[in-house]
Amino acid sequence: MTGSIFSRRRMMVATGAALATPSLVLAQEVPVPETHRRNIMSFTTQRWQDHFDELGKGAIVADISSRALHFWSGDGEIYNVYPSSVPRTDELTKRGYTKIVRKRVGPDWTPTASMMERNPELKYMPPGPGNPLGTHAMYLDWPAYLIHGTHDTRKIGRQSSDGCIGLYNHKVEELFALAEIGTQVRLF
The missing domain is CATH 1.20.5 (Single alpha-helices involved in coiled-coils or other helix-helix interfaces)
Structure with a gap:
């Protein structure tokens, strides 16, 4: 046995x-090439040179597929990566080059016509805890597209927006302080 x-x-x-x-x-x-390495959150490493000719006032790359926003300061000294929420569908996703044209602490929110069509119960919201734009917003030169905070932290890392790029409130506050009006932005 x-x-x-x-x-x-x-x-x-x-x-x-x-x-x-x-x-x-x-x-x-x-072997894994450096440009394709991912961290534990699946963020793909980005280089500003792959998206822009120069840094100018700074650069933001919103990587829709890895759900991350990359920021470089104008002097190249600061490089930050933020987890983000991204648009729910490709139809809501605008891709291309734009820039920050306005910034606002305590933004108010008005639903767009397409949002009202999908949900007629939506109404204007003043700044505050229920506001979907969170505590800070950076407006792009595309109408109704923003980089903003959110009070609903479950949205970060997901396809959950109607076209905007969302960040945790404490992260959008950090980015808000770093990104100047005129900062170039690419969504891809």
């Missing part, structure tokens, strides 16, 4: 080793 237990153990070890070997070999053979 002892001989059969030993044989079973031996067979199990040999089978486990045989199954693990291809995975170990593959894991060692696949």
Whole structure:
């Protein structure tokens, strides 16, 4: 009886080793280029040079697929990455180049015509805890598109907006202080 237990153990070890070997070999053979590395949050590394000719007053890249907003200061000394909410659908997603044209602490919110069409119960909201724009907003030169905060932290990291890029309130406050009017923005 002892001989059969030993044989079973031996067979199990040999089978486990045989199954693990291809995975170990593959894991060692696949180099990951620096531009495709991802951190634990799935943010893809970005370089401002891949999106803009110069930094100017600063640069923001909103990466819709990895749900991250990248910011570089105009002098290139600051590079921050923020988790973000992104538009729910491709129809709501505007992609391309724009810039920050206005900033506001305590923004008020008025639903767009398309929002009202989907939900006629939506109404104007003054600044405050229920406001979907959170504590700070940066308006882009595309009408009705903003980078703003949110009081609903469940939205961050998800496809949950009607076109805007949302950040945690404490993160949008940080970005608001860093990003100047005229900061170039790319959504892709």
